[in-house]
Amino acid sequence: MSYEEGTHLAHRQHVKYFMRFLNILPSSLSSHDTTRVTIAYFSVSGLDVLGSITSVSLELRSRIIEWIYFLQVHPNKSNGDMSSCGFQGSSTINIDLDEANSHYKCGHLAMTYTGLCILLALGDDLSRINRKALVAGVKALQTPEGNFSATLSGCESDMRFVYCAACISYILDDWSGFNIPKATEYILKSINYDFGIAQCPELESHGGTTYCALATLSLTKQLDKLSEEQVEGLKRWLLFRQVDGFQGRPNKSVDTCYSFWVGASLKILDALHMSNYGNNKKYVYETQDCVVGGFSKWPDTCTDPMHTYLGLAGLSLIGENGLLEIVPTLNITNRAFEHLKAIHRNWANES
Template sequence: MDVITNDRNNDHQVFIRRNAKYLRRCLQVLPSSHSSLDISRLTIAFFAISGLDLLNSLDVIEDDRQSIIDWIYSLQILTTNSKHIGTGRHGFRGSPTNGRDHPYDCGNVAMTYCALSSLVILGDDLKRVDKEAIINGLKDHRLSDGSFVPVVFEKENDMRFVYCCATISYILNDWSAIDRQKTVSFIMNSFTYDCGFGQCPGLESHGGSTYCALASLSLMDELSQLSAKQLSSLTRWCLFRQANGFQGRPNKDPDTCYSFWVGAALKLIDAYHLINIKQNENFILDTQDLVTGGLAKYPDNTPDPMHTYLGLSGMALNPTNNYLLSVYAALNISDRAVQHLNKLHSDWKNS
């Protein structure tokens, strides 16, 4: 059901209020069905905070802004707050679940990305971020092929963590942890036979990894690594992912989150205008819960924080939308937040 009908301004306001209420609730309490997400509580906070920003509704948490900022900082791993601190363990943990002094208490690059992005959105000055420790820690997450692992004691490496490390480096304005030549090589070697990007070299193309690859190249100012032929075939692969919404892989059902992953990938290569914007927006709106708010993975499914946020982000890519803040595709935060980050970078340079 497309709820945006005749009185569009009024319907937009209803949409904003309903989903702002849902995202605010996600910051306060989640149902027991989401208990498995407790270890990565920081990601839920990021989805809610950034979603409220895109809805231009950060005012609904204004009274809690400082306490949220302080809570995020409480999740930072500092040399002085864990007896198990060691090489590569700095950064932000996902939640206080393990607790300090737990042998596996350590920073995670995905959680660090969420923490830094959330702090920027909330207008923090990042002065309490241990930048040097985080960047030095990233060096210990780096593998010989230029890819990264999420935590130092795991061996899993793929494009998601390359992206997280690229965003951390960009936000902190320090690229010393990334071996640019090797990382670019890892990304380009993941360009597949069917002309998308896989999670690693030799794996199938996927909408999420395609976004992560292109966003990482964009943040490193390396999109020129793609030839005209590769860009053309990549554009075709992404456009073929649209049915009404977008699918992540061929022969899969459309899924709300890929409206951002694939849509943003097209945005980064200047091809977003080729999609059917209205059809995509109608699919996203069909997934919303008209009572509780929130967006789901598919129509008639239960909403969740991730799909709510990525659905909003997918809609915010539309340059003609006038009720959501525009999203900066490479960082997946609002252009307004990026303006604040640019000011921080300028202040750091002049200090």
């Protein structure tokens, strides 16, 4: 296969790019203050997809692992309550609080999920995870509608956190905090008239939320709850998102991140091979910064760690050379997934 100009992976630059984000960020990123773990996830998982985890020094790897564990919220010392357990996204509210305000120091589902992914990518054995507590933390966040809130301290609930809760339950190999029939019901209700899936029932179908829903159905082994009409409708809706790269909604601009969100959704439905890899790849490469590394959502705009990671993950799904394989449901590399399976085997032997 011949490569057109500009369609090669700036591998070395991307490694450097992620290494910079693991280190120190400018004050202009202050709005990410409570979600630093996600930036660490994009960077660590990005290095993993690039096959470059080994280029992270052992010292830095251990620092990252210690930092993630440092953000684990443990059961309440006085009454043993575990509903706040999970990972915080940063140390912003890492303070001792008395009973009245103790709920402010609480885990956040997206941070717990991405924190666990970081530990897996770095080869940690999850032995310092309080599994029972994390599962209780998940359980405390499922709403009567079947979806999940992100945290205990006043937060919206939607499809994104259904997905995070499913990933956490899968990684911890414990579904006792996740009511599968309720969540499935919520997902099925969020399927729209065009067969795409929305953030909540009746809202507009969206590529990102369709991914969250399908990955959840796959992790909970509920894909068979979709009718044939729904599966075929979803395949078409997802494939029609391809313009050259992929868009997230009909008649919206193409964006690098949907090469992963829509690509992985198609992969889950075993339909990715029906998309056009060449056009997809060409678009993603148009958003690559070959000089300083990174990908952006659109050509010639600002790169960021999320689009860089998802751009690489999207390329990995279509088998791009030089990238490790991605598990579409958990959004970690196959390498990290194999490590998780070994941990699961150990847990099974222990019990």
